[in-house]
Amino acid sequence: MTQQGARHVPVLFDVVMDFLNVRPDGTYVDCTLGLAGHAEGIMRRLGPGGRLIGFDRDSEALELARGRLDRVREEMGNKAPRVELIGEAFSRIEEYVAPASADGILADFGVSSLQLDEARRGFGFQADGPLDMRMDTRMGPDAGQVVNEMSERELANLIYEYGEERRSRTVARAIVRGRPIKTTAQLARIVKSTAPPMKFGQIHPATRTFQALRISVNRELDEIRALFEAAPKLLKPSGRLVVISFHSLEDRIAKDSFREGAGQGIWSILTKKPVTAGEEEIQRNPRSRSAKLRAAEKQGLGTRD
Numbered sequence: 274m275t276q277q278g279a280r281h282v283p284v285l286f287d288v289v290m291d292f293l294n295v296r297p298d299g300t301y302v303d304c305t306l307g308l309a310g311h312a313e314g315i316m317r318r319l320g321p322g323g324r325l326i327g328f329d330r331d332s333e334a335l336e337l338a339r340g341r342l343d344r345v346r347e348e349m350g351n352k353a354p355r356v357e358l359i360g361e362a363f364s365r366i367e368e369y370v371a372p373a374s375a376d377g378i379l380a381d382f383g384v385s386s387l388q389l390d391e392a393r394r395g396f397g398f399q400a401d402g403p404l405d406m407r408m409d410t411r412m413g414p415d416a417g418q419v420v421n422e423m424s425e426r427e428l429a430n431l432i433y434e435y436g437e438e439r440r441s442r443t444v445a446r447a448i449v450r451g452r453p454i455k456t457t458a459q460l461a462r463i464v465k466s467t468a469p470p471m472k473f474g475q476i477h478p479a480t481r482t483f484q485a486l487r488i489s490v491n492r493e494l495d496e497i498r499a500l501f502e503a504a505p506k507l508l509k510p511s512g513r514l515v516v517i518s519f520h521s522l523e524d525r526i527a528k529d530s531f532r533e534g535a536g537q538g539i540w541s542i543l544t545k546k547p548v549t550a551g552e553e554e555i556q557r558n559p560r561s562r563s564a565k566l567r568a569a570e571k572q573g574l575g576t577r578d
């Protein structure tokens with residue numbers, strides 16, 4: 274399959290469906306619709322009494338997801354479930370999902386291939402674009418403001434904390450000297466100039482800096498913490514939370530939140546170790562290489578009705 278084809282392949286699809294164990298009459302929340310690959314899978318497993326609630330704070334992703342799910346609805350006819358799509362951050366989930374009403378919640382964190390591939394969104398450095406990186410373009414500041422306005426010290430801390438970049442001080446110094454920085458390619462060049470020559474198979478030296486900026490601009494870790502805070506309130510007893518993370522900062526929050534919740538009698542953990550993609554999936558869809566899936570079931574009296 275081509276990269277273009279891989280764009281539409283949701284990560285760990287079968288594993289997600291197994292853990293969600295969709296009941297036809299149930300209520301399921303997809304916190305990160307993206308291209309709606311997982312959402313379509315959930316929708317097809319629901320019946321007319323079922324309900325799918327989907328979030329994406331990226332309005333372009335939301336419209337693409339809407340188009341795809343509308344086509345599925347047409348195909349399913351009167352067997353289609355109710356679908357509601359919400360163009361907000363999933364940290365606002367409690368405003369839209371009633372307490373103890375959900376049978377399953379899914380979150381596939383991170384950026385979509387759509388965001389990465391569109392140079393004008395400014396997420397990647399493979400193609401040149403403006404330094405933006407906002408998933409929700411109604412919010413600020415964008416990556417350009419962060420890069421051009423933060424103090425050197427703040428930048429170094431941000432790149433260290435969110436990029437886990439040991440050379441953060443050197444990178445921050447080069448960024449401040451290179452200002453004003455307008456494009457992703459310019460930033461990538463500046464960061465690369467501070468690094469030793471790349472060896473074969475190494476990640477690009479700007480990868481960690483870009484990750485740090487993206488996490489900061491989109492407050493990604495706060496979003497994830499808010500979801501773990503809300504999910505136990507929104508799930509029915511035996512309802513499940515399934516999350517897929519793409520880097521260690523995200524996975525650490527998932528791992529610690531589940532572990533802590535298990536200690537408090539909130540969660541029963543279903544994945545002792547995170548589930549990762551097999552070789553075949555990685556070949557087909559390189560994005561799945563760093564994916565780690567964790568799932569847990571809400572403990573409590575009673576069964577799902």
Ligand SMILES: C[S@@+](CC[C@H](N)C(=O)[O-])C[C@H]1O[C@@H](n2cnc3c(N)ncnc32)[C@H](O)[C@@H]1O
Binds near residue numbers: 282382
């Ligand atoms: C990795 S993609 C999801 C792919 C999707 N599972 C599929 O099957 O196509 C992540 C999506 O979640 C959205 N997203 C990330 N963080 C979000 C948040 N905190 N609130 C709402 N949407 C978010 C992004 O805009 C992106 O479209």
